[in-house]
Amino acid sequence: MDASILIQVVLLIVGFVFLIKGSDLFVDGASSIASLLKVPTIIVGLTIVALGTSAPEAAVSITSSLTGSNAMAVSNVIGSNMFNLLMVIGVSALLSELLMEKEVLNRDLPFLVGITLLFAAFIFISGEISSIEGIILLIIMIAYMFFLIRTTMKSGATQVEKPKLSAAKSIIYIIIGLAGIVLGGDLVVNSASDIAIAFGMSETLVGLTIVAIGTSLPEFVTSITALKKGENQLVIGNVIGSNIFNILFVLGASSAISAIPIDSSMLFDVILMVIVTIICFIFGKTQDKYDKKEGVILILLFVFYMGFAIWRNYFPF
Template sequence: MMYILLIIGFFLLVKGADYFVEGSSAIARLLKVPSVVIGLTIVAMGTSAPEAAVSITAGLAGSNELALSNVIGSNLFNLVLIVGICALIKPFIVDQSIMKRDFPIAILSSVLLLFFIRDDYLSRTEGLILLFLMAAYLVMTVISAIRNPITVNDMDRPLPMHTSLIYIGLGLAAIIVGGDLVVDNACRIAAAFGLSETLIGLTIVAIGTSLPELVTSITASRKGESGLALGNVVGSNIFNIMFILGMSSTVHPIASDAAAFTDILILIGLTLIIYIFCKLRRQMGRFMGAACAAAYLIYSVYIVLR
């Protein structure tokens, strides 16, 4: 039964992502905004729902030390592995609007988090600052979209608004349910084979909460929506730090440790490398995609061994 539920979970993830991307792209055309903006907002927040649910629920229970490692791990997975896989599948030109504004904000949010946990503690005040910055970022993104509308080809008729919203709703529901089925049953199968809970948590569960971003970005990339794919990843990373950690630490302050500090340093370092490469080359090719995948593999070995 576990194997059947695992297959159903993967099916829901794939089909849900297909509908989610289709609906999101249609809304972008209807509103005459670049798909990257939809990726940075609606898609990013939607695919980060599992991380938000896990972290905020842990905060309400007063045991949200897990929230920090969950967010850092998800951000590394998003930026390094997902972008790498998308580039391997289909090399893409990097949207320059992301490079000018959103990518630097993702880097600065990680640096700010590193500064906040220098005392091994993320306080309620710091959480409120993160939430304020998230609100400011969303306002800035919406204003930018309004000021820079795109021209929609009359021959390219998008889905009606109500149909697009249905696609997004059903797609997101399928992604979340599918992700839960995959994580739960993969954990049961792994446990049946005698794998430790620690190893399962560091691998299957951490990757499982980022499955929506992975499937959505790959689907968007294959459909030629590279702006939506990269926007989803960058937007999710910003959302994870500013909103999820902001909300979690506001509910209950988060304790940190030296390992988390090191992981954030690794996240900042890899983000800077990818940013500089994209800035110089203006594209993500298969070579860089393979390098990103290799870097994530090395990091995975490191966290298992330490």
């Protein structure tokens, strides 16, 4: 391997480390600040933690949008959502049966299907995600979070977690975490673009594969950890919540900064993401769970999709 390419690969890995560790520090610091301010634990989970796990995708997509790498901004979200639905749920279901919580099944999963269809409609109507449509996605996100918080508060879930850090240390964690996220996003976008050029890969392919999988590692690790602790229901909530924030927050913020035109070659990926989301909804609705058989189907779909994405890059049709 050429020395310059090797350097870019190392920088890409370093970028992922900065992204993941930065989001961890940010979540820890922000959660402790919230606890010091007596914010209920469940609200922290619904807001700070949810946004924190989507921080890597947000950093990459927003950086891509600012630098004009529009293909990577969108393909990162599509690839990340596909990885979450097919691999995170698939592998988790293969390891242990995943039961569906009533709220996730009847509220969050249908909502994910709805906003995925809305995202697809934006693209097929205008061929882009305009700044106005990005603002609409952000407004929907704020409304969704407000609804979750209001519903949770009405249920009486007001337990406040004991702060793990002092106020000063929390602020330091937040600052270092944000710096890591920003620096990591910049490293990932720049090094991934250079690798794509060196190997004749399109930005779309890099975004759908290397970058998407790398930025989805927090969700994957969180889900496997939850399985080991016997908290199987957290896996579904983690994946669905992450995908919702990827569309509403990541794409919303990226396109609000600058309209993102969508290349016609990505229309298949958008359609497939819609189909996969609906399949996961049907799997969950029919049995209120994901079992090993469905896990195998989801993993095979991901393998097929990755193979097709690579083949399409070198043998376009």
